Amino acid sequence: MKNHETNSVIKVAIADDHTLFRTGVKTSLSSRKDIQMVAEAENGMQLLNLLKHIQPDVVLLDIQMPIMDGLATLPEIKKLYPNVKVIMLSMHNDHSVISRMMEIGANSYLTKESGSEMIYEAIRGVYEQDFYFNDLTNKALLSGLRTKRTVESSMPRDVQLTDKEITIL
Numbered sequence: 001m002k003n004h005e006t007n008s009v010i011k012v013a014i015a016d017d018h019t020l021f022r023t024g025v026k027t028s029l030s031s032r033k034d035i036q037m038v039a040e041a042e043n044g045m046q047l048l049n050l051l052k053h054i055q056p057d058v059v060l061l062d063i064q065m066p067i068m069d070g071l072a073t074l075p076e077i078k079k080l081y082p083n084v085k086v087i088m089l090s091m092h093n094d095h096s097v098i099s100r101m102m103e104i105g106a107n108s109y110l111t112k113e114s115g116s117e118m119i120y121e122a123i124r125g126v127y128e129q130d131f132y133f134n135d136l137t138n139k140a141l142l143s144g145l146r147t148k149r150t151v152e153s154s155m156p157r158d159v160q161l162t163d164k165e166i167t168i169l
Contacts, residue, residue: 010127014054015047016038016065016089017065021112025060028116033125043071044064051081058123061167065099069100078105085126086157087119108132 013123016022022040029035031155039054041047045068047059061075063070070088077084085107090097098109110119118134125132 009034009036009055010058010123011038011056012060012123013037013041013047013050013054013059014060015041015044015070016060017042017063018062020063023121025116027101029123032120033082035120043057043169044068044070044076047073048076048080051077051084055081057088057127058085060089060123063088063092074101074106082158085130087122087126087132095139098137099143103135108134109137111133126137139142146157 012029013024014025014037016025019042026037026040027038038056039047039050041050043065044061047061048068061070061073061077068092074086075086078088086105087110088098088101088106088109089110089112092113101109107130108122114122122132122134162167
């Protein structure tokens, strides 16, 4: 893991199909001296094309977008640009989705209701420590672990089948 200077400028890209949301994020981050918006895209495909020319440190990636969504884009970014940190954005806070995102390489997960302060903290967090955990990610990962444990413990050990069931199988 690279050590970053606290005064270095973090290059950020955003992919979201809502122009208003992109503009809002850009505006809210424009006052930060240590953040520089370097690219914006409407979908994952457009983002991947931009990444060929521009290497941001952090990508804000919306999950639901037309043409190529965040689910399809995340593994591609991680494969092609393993050092780029990705913060997933969504309207929803579904625990299973968050756990899945973290499993396939997301560095953080924010809902779109997150204020500019939290977005800024998440960008700094993933840039400096690789991950930024908040209540949402913690709850999702914990409930994911609990579900796994429950499923494993409820699995039958030995099943006794009747002759008829064996025949059918």
